[in-house]
Amino acid sequence: MNEDDEFARALADALGSMYRVSLVDADNRVQASHGAVEGDRVTCARIPLPRSASAVLIEFDVGALERAQRTLQLLSDRGDPAGNASPAFPHLDDALGALISLAEADVGHPISAMTRAEKQQVVRFLDERGAFALRKSVESVADLLGVSRFTVYNYLDSSRRS
Amino acid sequence: MPVSAEFTIYPFIEGDALPPHVQAGIEAVRALGIDVEIGALSNTVRGEAEDVLRALHAAEGAAVAAGATRIVAIVETVE
Numbered sequence: 001m002n003e004d005d006e007f008a009r010a011l012a013d014a015l016g017s018m019y020r021v022s023l024v025d026a027d028n029r030v031q032a033s034h035g036a037v038e039g040d041r042v043t044c045a046r047i048p049l050p051r052s053a054s055a056v057l058i059e060f061d062v063g064a065l066e067r068a069q070r071t072l073q074l075l076s077d078r079g080d081p082a083g084n085a086s087p088a089f090p091h092l093d094d095a096l097g098a099l100i101s102l103a104e105a106d107v108g109h110p111i112s113a114m115t116r117a118e119k120q121q122v123v124r125f126l127d128e129r130g131a132f133a134l135r136k137s138v139e140s141v142a143d144l145l146g147v148s149r150f151t152v153y154n155y156l157d158s159s160r161r162s
Numbered sequence: 163m164p165v166s167a168e169f170t171i172y173p174f175i176e177g178d179a180l181p182p183h184v185q186a187g188i189e190a191v192r193a194l195g196i197d198v199e200i201g202a203l204s205n206t207v208r209g210e211a212e213d214v215l216r217a218l219h220a221a222e223g224a225a226v227a228a229g230a231t232r233i234v235a236i237v238e239t240v241e
Contacts, residue, residue: 114202115178116177116178116200116201116202117176117177117178117202119202119203120176120177120202120203123202123203145201145202145203146201147168147201147202147203147204148168148204148236148238150234150236151168151170151203151204151234151236152203154170154203154234155170155174155203158172158173158174159174159176
C-alpha cells in the first residue's frame with residue numbers, strides 16, 4: 001500500500017508542474033497565465049489564434065516530460081503480469097517485413113512495380129536502417145528482387161563505398 | 163546443359179539510366195541474338211551453357227572496352 005502510494009505520488013509529481021498556458025498579445029506580452037512550470041529546461045510553443053492578434057504560449061519542462069515518460073513506462077511494466085520489460089517491442093523476425101513495407105511506402109508503390117532506381121533506393125533504405133544485420137535478410141531481399149544473394153552483397157559493398 | 167548467368171558491370175551507377183559501359187556489354191550480347199534481362203542490381207542471360215558463356219565473353223570484352231573496371235558474374239546450372 002505504501003509502495004503504491006509512493007508510486008501514485010511520483011506520477012502526480014511527474015505530471016504536475018509540467019505546462020503553463022498563457023495568453024499573449026502581438027508583442028508577446030502576457031495577458032493571463034494558467035498552470036505553473038518549473039525546471040531548467042523549459043521550452044515553449046507559440047500558437048497564433050485565428051482572427052485575433054493574440055496567441056497562446058504553451059511552456060513545458062522537457063525534464064518533467066522525460067520523468068513522466070519514465071514513470072508511465074514503469075506503470076505499464078507493472079501492468080504486465082508476465083513481467084516482460086517491454087511488451088510493445090516487436091519480434092525481430094517481423095522487423096524486415098516492416099522495414100520493407102516502410103521502404104515501399106517511402107517510394108509510393110510495391111517493389112514489383114518499382115523502376116531500377118527505386119529498387120536500388122529500397123536496398124539503400126534497408127541498409128541505412130540496419131536491416132542487413134538481421135539473419136537471412138540478404139536472402140529475403142535477393143528473392144524479392146529476383147537476384148542472387150551474392151549480387152546483393154556486391155551491391156551493398158559498392159554502395160557503402162560511394 | 164541449361165544455365166543462367168547473372169552479371170553486374172562496375173562501376174555501378176545508381177539510377178534508371180544504364181551507363182555506357184553497361185549499355186555496351188548488353189548490346190554485345192544482343193548482337194549475338196541472345197536475350198538479356200536487365201535487373202535493378204544485375205543482368206541475366208539464360209540458355210545453353212555454350213551460348214551463355216559466349217554471351218558473357220562478349221559482354222565482358224565490350225564493357226571493358228567501354229570503361230568497365232570490374233565484372234562480377236555468377237553462372238549456375240538450371241535444374
